[in-house]
Amino acid sequence: MTQPPRRHAPQLKIPATYMRGGTSKGVFFRLDDLPGAARVPGRARDALLLRVIGSPDPYGKHTDGMGGATSSTSKVVIIGRSAVPGHDVDYLYGQVPIDGDFIDWSGNCGNLSSAVGPFAIANGLIDPERVPRDGICTVRIWQANIGKTIVSHVPVSDGEVQETGDFELDGVTFPAAEIALEFLDPADEGEDGGAMFPTGHVVDELDVAGVGGFRATLINAGVPMVFLEAAALGYDGTELQPAINEDAAALARLEAIRAEAAVRMGLIADVAEAARRPLTPKIAFVAPAKDYVSSSGKPVRAADIDLLARAISMGKLHHAMMGTASVAIATAAAVPGTVVHAAAGGDNRDAVRFGHPSGTMRVGAEVKQVDGQWVATKAVMSRSARVLMEGRVRVPAD
Missing domain, CATH: 3.10.310.10 (Diaminopimelate Epimerase; Chain A, domain 1)
Incomplete structure (x- = not known):
């Protein structure tokens, strides 16, 4: 006689957006969409995000997760309204090793920085009155890993982030809209x-x-x-x-x-x-x-x-x-x-x-x-960003 399957907790369903930023891509979350225990730094947060990506993976493929099994594609980002005066959003970046059971929060990803402004606008984290019908929306970002300011200039068309365009970036297959980034006072790392x-x-x-x-x-x-x-x-x-x-x-x-x-x-x-x-x-x-x-x-x-x-x-x-x-x-x-x-x-x-x-x-x-x-006062570069998929990422509740 076939035994009934052992019961396990159902999967969590967490709102998330899969985005390319520059020559990298990662899974983006609103801070408020994370389960309570994962809204603060600690093992619960790391364990959840490691499972999202599919690490640690001894096979080096990330087959059971959202990671791409390279340093450029095994990344997570958490965005929330900023608690720092003069800034719109706080941006926290985690680099997920492919075969390591930890997340490195010690630095920033300059490529994914280009996706933060578009994500903030699309997810209602910027006052709608500041988003032009057509033009450039300036988003002031607090890079929480290193305690630095990034100013993102995001193109907007018909009131929404413009993602398509003719800006070409070596390392990215298709052209997209240009996003200018200013890294203010980039030295002296947090x-x-x-x-x-x-x-x-x-x-x-x-x-x-x-x-x-x-x-x-x-x-x-x-x-x-x-x-x-x-x-x-x-x-x-x-x-x-x-x-x-x-x-x-x-x-x-x-x-x-x-x-x-x-x-x-x-x-x-x-x-x-x-x-x-x-x-x-x-x-x-x-x-x-x-x-x-x-x-x-x-x-x-x-x-x-x-x-x-x-x-x-x-x-x-x-x-x-x-x-x-x-x-x-x-x-x-x-x-x-x-x-x-x-x-x-x-x-x-x-x-x-x-x-x-x-x-x-x-x-x-x-x-x-x-x-x-x-002393370095500013660095400036152009990148592009694009939403690849949005919805809910599923993670086993255990």
Whole structure:
């Protein structure tokens, strides 16, 4: 005789929106739509969001969740009305490791930042009187992870967010509407604090046990970032994902350098702690401009860029460039003496166009010296965003 099935609690149904922002995508939630225990930081929140994404997944596929099994597609965002004066919404970002049973809340996602304004407008978090019938709606965002302000300029048509358009972003297949982002005072990262150059130097010598010595620029701008010279690693800066991601020894070496830099930047006390903080700092290598062919097969000419940049995200070479890393690239390029400034030719500049695996990107940055210390006042870039699906995400109640 067939035994009746054992009873289990039904699935939770939570309102959610699946969005692309820049070259990333993630699951967006209104804070008030989350179950009570998940509206505050803690294990209950992390457990719920890990299950939404489908982590930890020893198969590395995210088959039983909304994640895309890459660092660019395993992300969650929580948006609520802001408690910070002068801001419209609070934006909290979580990076979900594919095989890790935790969420890294230590940094921001510059790409998904472009989707926050559109989400806020579409979900009634902005006063309707401030949303024009046709034009640009400006949304002031408090980035709660790092305690910084982002100003998003969102196109509006017929009273609704305009998502379609002809703005092309390398790393994204289809064109969409352009969203301009301003990252205000992007240095001095929230809880970690410190100066834009936390060691006090624009270039440091890193001595990594078992790996070697490297000249590096350690900077807090957009995200804590470690910049290396590509040549010191045996690269020329034109590498695409297979050249790095299929080389386990290279990835291990880069992670060892990242861990040592994290200690030097004061982000962790010991290199053993780096595994629990995979999101920050990020590590990248740069080189002078050179012709290459992007991952889509499009030629990139040295004459059209200022330098080459390749960045590691969550242990893998990123398919394009993280938005926060782009802020760091532009900021470092504007400061004489950094390895990024040197790779860009050593000229004074307030904007930089760099080549990444998927193509090119232009980012502006304003820096100045105050009492002998470098300070970043603003970084500006354009992205696009689009709703992919909206409704309810289902999560087992246990």
